[in-house]
Amino acid sequence: MNAKQIFKMIMAASFAAAILPAQAASLDAKTAEIIKRDFRDKGIAKATRVNQDELQAACSKYVDNVPAKLKHKLEAEQEKAVKWPADGKYMGDWKAGEKLAQSGRGMTWSDKPEDPAGGNCYNCHQLSAKEIAYGTIGPSLLHFGKTRGNTEETQRYAYGRIYNAKAYNACANMPRFGHMGILTEAQIKDLVALLLDPESPVNK
Amino acid sequence: MNTGNVNKVILMLALTASCSAQAAENETTDSDRIAAYREMISDGNPAEFDEMRGEELWKTAAGPNQATLEKCDLGKGPGVVKGAYAELPRYFKDTAKVQDLESRLLTCMTSLQGLKEDEIAAKPFASNKKASDISSLATYVVGQSKGVKMAVSTKHPKAKEAYEIGKRIFNYRAGPYDFACSTCHATSGVRIRMQDLPNMRSNKKDAQAAYTTWPAYRVSQGLTRSFQWRLNDCFRQQRFPEPKFASEATVALTTFLAVSANGAKYDGPGLKR
Helix, strand or coil, X not given: CCXXXXXXXXXXXXXXXXXXXXXXXXXHHHHHHXXXXXXXCECCECHHHHCCCHHHHXXXXXXXXXXXXXXXXXXXXXXXXXCCCCCCCCCCCHHHHHHHHHCCXXXXXXXXXXXXXXXXXXXXXXXXXXXXXXXXXXXXXXXXXXXXXXXXXXXXXXXXXXXXXXHCCCCCCCCCCCCCXXXXXXHHHHHHHHHHCCCCHHHC | CCHHHHHHHHHHHHHHHHHHHHHCCCCCCHHHHHHHHHHHCCCCCXXXXXXXXXXXXXXXXXXXXXXXXXXXXXXXXXXCCCCCHHHCCEEECCCCEEECHHHHHHHHHHHCCCCCHHHHHHCCCCCCCCCCHHHHHHHHHHHCCCCCECCCCCCCHHHHHHHHHHHHHXXXXXXXXXXXXXXXXXXXXXXXXXXXXXXXXXXXXHHHHHHCCCCEEECCCCEEECHHHHHHHHHHHCCCCEECCCCHHHHHHHHHHHHHCCCCECCCCEEEC
């Protein structure tokens, strides 16, 4: 066996070790390194968007199945950061809410900085019975207010859930609309009204 | 009006006719309509025009070296195109990298023809104003694997590593919406608005059907789209920054997706809404 063959064997052995399950951490690190290097700014979507916060990192690492203790810690942190409306009111205008719910725009590199983001609601949820082009990634919200009643407690729950769904379920699919600055306080109130106002098509 | 445009008009008319004919049936989904449309034009997918363009480019001397791509090694030896796509991505000794079809074409266009990588990578996708050579070449190459069983190997440690990294990229949540590929593509039987979403994580049939029908002619865009374009537009909708063309991240993700399609017959270039 010559020196070159020995070198090859050592390389092969060390490489094989690098992809054993026990070495998953090094693959995680390598993945992060590659992602940081291989994405670039385009329009409003800056390269720094690939940098994860603690919650995103945990949900990625555990493939949305975070150990219970960490899950509760993350949820508590998210809940603590919810900014509740200063005036104590949760309900806005359901008509404005319906418009927002219809819009799937916002925050892609083909959106302009001045384009307001939509609520993206119908992308994943059934809401008004009239709109048949709804997605099914999230649960149906048809008759949301009708079944739950329009109490202050329910309003606060709906507001919190839209502001930061991760405060209730750490690795939920739903974006954190308030926490990440996608929608304003007033816009979230309009969506709460869409869900809970007895006049809203969601409750007809 | 060029042939592409004429063709597009004919297609749109056909699609309109197909949709209105089916509108009477209440429970017909968009997917059913597209399936019917596919059936109707199964004799001729407009992607064939792009395949022809790509074949012409493959066989025509070009670049500073005035060379053709007929000696390009896509993994099965120099010049072997038949069945090559069904085994990509794979590890290449000469570049010491795992490469997908488009990154490998980039290697051939630079090494054989003397073209500049950054110039090709600056305009890697077709638009309505201008065709893309590398995209047409890809359409040609994939067409030569139609009916061939997908057999992407992870035997080489670097291919195995690419697969593992690709799986992690698939699950990587980031950006203002916290989305990963898996947000939309890890559950069976769901849709976004009216668009059915394939489960690429755990539904073999979904993964196979999706992967083996790209690249594809997009009726709504009137363009044949490559697999690199498919990933690029997914990341756009994920609210991510832009993945660099033919980068290691995109090749790793493609490796993960291609391996999950193993065993199915490659059926592209496909036809999509």
